[in-house]
Amino acid sequence: MSERRSQRPICAHCIAFLAVVLLLGFLPARFTSIIQTTFLSLVWPAQAATTKAARGASVVLSGFFGSFRSREELEQLRRQAEQQRALITKQENIIRRLTEQLRQLHALEPFIPEQIESVVPAQIVSVETSATTSAVIVNAGSRKGVKTGSALLCGDVAIGTITQVGPWASRATLLTEVGRSIQAKISRTGNEGVLEGAGEGRFVLRFIPREADVKVNDSVVAPAKSKFCPAGVAIAKITKVHLDPADPSYTISAVPMVDYSSLEDVVVVRRGEASILPAEGSDSADEL
Amino acid sequence: MKPWRLALIIVLVGLLQGSVAHRLAIGRAVPDLFVIAAVYASLGLRWQQAGLAAGFIGLGRDLFLDHRLGTGAVLFFVLGAFLGRLRTEIFVDHPITQMIVTLLIALSLAAVQLVGVLIARRPAAFGLAVQAGALSALYVAAITPLFFKLLGTLAPLEAGDVR
Numbered sequence: 172m173s174e175r176r177s178q179r180p181i182c183a184h185c186i187a188f189l190a191v192v193l194l195l196g197f198l199p200a201r202f203t204s205i206i207q208t209t210f211l212s213l214v215w216p217a218q219a220a221t222t223k224a225a226r227g228a229s230v231v232l233s234g235f236f237g238s239f240r241s242r243e244e245l246e247q248l249r250r251q252a253e254q255q256r257a258l259i260t261k262q263e264n265i266i267r268r269l270t271e272q273l274r275q276l277h278a279l280e281p282f283i284p285e286q287i288e289s290v291v292p293a294q295i296v297s298v299e300t301s302a303t304t305s306a307v308i309v310n311a312g313s314r315k316g317v318k319t320g321s322a323l324l325c326g327d328v329a330i331g332t333i334t335q336v337g338p339w340a341s342r343a344t345l346l347t348e349v350g351r352s353i354q355a356k357i358s359r360t361g362n363e364g365v366l367e368g369a370g371e372g373r374f375v376l377r378f379i380p381r382e383a384d385v386k387v388n389d390s391v392v393a394p395a396k397s398k399f400c401p402a403g404v405a406i407a408k409i410t411k412v413h414l415d416p417a418d419p420s421y422t423i424s425a426v427p428m429v430d431y432s433s434l435e436d437v438v439v440v441r442r443g444e445a446s447i448l449p450a451e452g453s454d455s456a457d458e459l
Numbered sequence: 460m461k462p463w464r465l466a467l468i469i470v471l472v473g474l475l476q477g478s479v480a481h482r483l484a485i486g487r488a489v490p491d492l493f494v495i496a497a498v499y500a501s502l503g504l505r506w507q508q509a510g511l512a513a514g515f516i517g518l519g520r521d522l523f524l525d526h527r528l529g530t531g532a533v534l535f536f537v538l539g540a541f542l543g544r545l546r547t548e549i550f551v552d553h554p555i556t557q558m559i560v561t562l563l564i565a566l567s568l569a570a571v572q573l574v575g576v577l578i579a580r581r582p583a584a585f586g587l588a589v590q591a592g593a594l595s596a597l598y599v600a601a602i603t604p605l606f607f608k609l610l611g612t613l614a615p616l617e618a619g620d621v622r
Binding site (some may be wrong): 195 | 470473474475476478479480481482484486487489491505507508510512514515518522523524525527528529530533536540547572576587588591595597
């Protein structure tokens with residue numbers, strides 16, 4: 172009898188709990204988003220510390236297991252490192268040349284539309300992956316000027332879009348999330364198509380006409396009319412090209428330009444409306 | 460179980476899920492540590508308490524993982540209450556039992572997630588969700604005894620709670 176009586180408050184708690192969570196379930200998405208982003212902002216310092224610790228442990232463990240690698244493997248890694256170094260030097264030269272060309276262009280044409288409204292540096296605090304979702308939390312929120320719809324870049328590669336913004340932290344959905352699609356173009360040929368997330372760090376590029384000259388290792392970039400990130404920003408690299416005889420367009424597999432599993436420092440970039448550049452010689456023109 | 464211990468489990472599991480789970484992923488199998496925590500709490504409590512504890516863990520999962528708020532909470536509440544009822548019928552201390560129970564719960568959650576994918580009309584995600592759900596359930600079941608030990612050290616169930 173007394174046990175039954177003692178269980179009554181717990182039953183009442185159960186009913187109250189279910190009532191509250193059902194109420195939460197029926198709240199408009201705007202309110203639940205506020206609750207989630209506020210919670211996110213509260214836990215991000217702890218989350219950032221845990222992620223840093225996990226990253227450190229991962230480095231230590233890989234160093235420990237790396238010491239057992241055979242000489243051949245180490246030699247192979249050394250060769251790969253040399254190749255990468257050469258590649259970086261080559262890309263640095265290209266960047267230098269392009270910067271010079273851009274400067275010359277600015278001198279010729281002072282009316283180039285401004286594409287970037289704001290750039291906010293941030294760090295990845297945590298990664299959320301499941302069968303159907305791929306998202307990251309970054310330690311920059313509305314207090315730093317982050318807005319929903321901004322692009323998330325790692326270096327000069329677009330990796331996602333900001334979907335939820337809290338005061339101190341934001342959640343970004345990665346471009347590889349299943350079902351996500353954005354406009355993209357093949358950098359070399361200029362052909363535009365739709366880049367779909369296929370999960371597990373993969374993309375599928377569709378609607379590239381069969382007449383197009385597509386090659387493996389071609390880079391996929393944001394087109395000029397991209398709504399979420401500045402034109403020309405790299406997104407993916409083509410890994411496989413398939414053309415069905417009955418299909419009017421290619422089915423192209425691609426992978427991100429950067430490894431999403433090792434993301435650390437990122438920038439949140441907001442694309443602005445087209446505006447006129449200030450005259451040459453002003454501070455803003457130099458910044459660009 | 461004292462509320463602060465439950466809160467400790469939720470926060471700890473949330474932090475680990477965000478920072479470690481993707482590093483532990485093997486191909487498509489990503490461990491869902493919230494499932495293990497819910498099974499751990501449910502197998503040691505009476506059904507009402509088990510339901511509440513699992514419900515709060517589900518709510519934590521919704522908050523940490525950007526799921527529709529309340530869905531995980533209700534789902535975990537039901538599964539927790541069911542496990543709380545079941546625990547007197549099975550030998551919950553045996554690792555194999557823990558693994559089988561976790562596997563079944565993870566598979567049930569994967570099935571519910573598939574329904575969500577169907578409702579959201581994301582056909583591209585369906586095949587992937589089936590494979591990933593099954594593989595993740597197996598993975599979660601495999602690491603259950605280890606996490607039970609870890610949770611047992613950090614937030615042991617009290618004598619009054621158990622059995």
